[in-house]
Amino acid sequence: MNKRYMRSIRLLAECYHAFSQVSDAHVRTLGLTPPQFDIIATLGNTEGMSGKDLGEKTLMTKGTLTGVLDRLEARGLLTRSMNPDDRRCMIVQLTVSGQDLFDRIFAPHVEFCRQPLAGYTEEDFLALERELAKLKRHLDSAGIEGT
Amino acid sequence: MNKRYMRSIRLLAECYHAFSQVSDAHVRTLGLTPPQFDIIATLGNTEGMSGKDLGEKTLMTKGTLTGVLDRLEARGLLTRSMNPDDRRCMIVQLTVSGQDLFDRIFAPHVEFCRQPLAGYTEEDFLALERELAKLKRHLDSAGIEGT
DNA sequence: TATTGTTATACTCTATAACTATA
DNA sequence: TATAGTTATAGAGTATAACAATA
Numbered sequence: 417m418n419k420r421y422m423r424s425i426r427l428l429a430e431c432y433h434a435f436s437q438v439s440d441a442h443v444r445t446l447g448l449t450p451p452q453f454d455i456i457a458t459l460g461n462t463e464g465m466s467g468k469d470l471g472e473k474t475l476m477t478k479g480t481l482t483g484v485l486d487r488l489e490a491r492g493l494l495t496r497s498m499n500p501d502d503r504r505c506m507i508v509q510l511t512v513s514g515q516d517l518f519d520r521i522f523a524p525h526v527e528f529c530r531q532p533l534a535g536y537t538e539e540d541f542l543a544l545e546r547e548l549a550k551l552k553r554h555l556d557s558a559g560i561e562g563t
Numbered sequence: 564m565n566k567r568y569m570r571s572i573r574l575l576a577e578c579y580h581a582f583s584q585v586s587d588a589h590v591r592t593l594g595l596t597p598p599q600f601d602i603i604a605t606l607g608n609t610e611g612m613s614g615k616d617l618g619e620k621t622l623m624t625k626g627t628l629t630g631v632l633d634r635l636e637a638r639g640l641l642t643r644s645m646n647p648d649d650r651r652c653m654i655v656q657l658t659v660s661g662q663d664l665f666d667r668i669f670a671p672h673v674e675f676c677r678q679p680l681a682g683y684t685e686e687d688f689l690a691l692e693r694e695l696a697k698l699k700r701h702l703d704s705a706g707i708e709g710t
Numbered sequence: 711t712a713t714t715g716t717t718a719t720a721c722t723c724t725a726t727a728a729c730t731a732t733a
Numbered sequence: 734t735a736t737a738g739t740t741a742t743a744g745a746g747t748a749t750a751a752c753a754a755t756a
Contacts, residue, residue, distance in 0.1 A: 420688035421677050425582065427695035432579035433622050434702040435572065444748080449722065467738060475580050480724060482739060487722085504732045504737040530568050532702045540697065541567035547694045548574035550687065555581040555679045591725085596745065614715065627746060629716060634745085651714040651755045717752075722745105729740070 428551075439529045446521050451476065451484050453525075456510070459494065460518035464509030466499065493517060575698075586676045593668050598623065598631050600672075603657070606641065607665035611656030613646065640664060 443453045454474045493514035499505040590600045601621045618628045640661035646652040
């Protein structure tokens, strides 16, 4: 049983790494680090969100998030503004230039990363999705806290 | 179709992240960083291997590997020695102390990380394994080069 | 010439904890 | 007291490229 477990987990890591290598290398050609792309992708086509939400979605701790946001803000890709309803919170939003970058790179990036799976059928994706959703359900219910 | 693809990939990332959070946090309580644990786990119960092999298995570039190995060597957990057959290569091996560390922490770590999947049956693992193996086959055949 | 590994540089991310300001 | 976010610190990994030794 432990053997089956280890084989599955090893495969999970290998798949993720293999995918990341393709994705991260492409992201860097776009002039962003993977965490930076993650932020841009999360904020794209939204009204903006708090740093807390952003941290939960991207799985970054708040200290890390501050640094990543600093660099993106310095490049004029996003802004931080006060939330009048709760002045402890900020609202992080893409600027016009940031949304424009998102529009230019997001879809092509997805398309680029999808290439290795060009041979996948609808049924292949469905089967994969089913197993991963089940796995995620178990992992989540074990009570993993973000941040 | 792209929607199915994105859902699967998002799930892959989420599962890996959720698992990593459990695993990495536990690894750090053992006094190792995740890359360091990766090296120890790869070298455990082997005769040792070249830096090249180690880099391929752990997906680290050679520059990164040098740094990680430096820190482990400084702690007396592994040694680097010359390969007499090809003096460009080194042979990286756990020391007695390194193998001892491996023996003490590896199985408990696996057991710890397995907890969230305590409810998984043999069939659950088999189905997951099947889908991930298929995914890996496709990702690999796309020609991803390590290093 | 190609390969293995080290060195050097500069940057980014990370963990951690103390701190500020709000609530 | 608790929460959102910043700051500070120190370390670790990363990309990249130049380099030495060997093949």
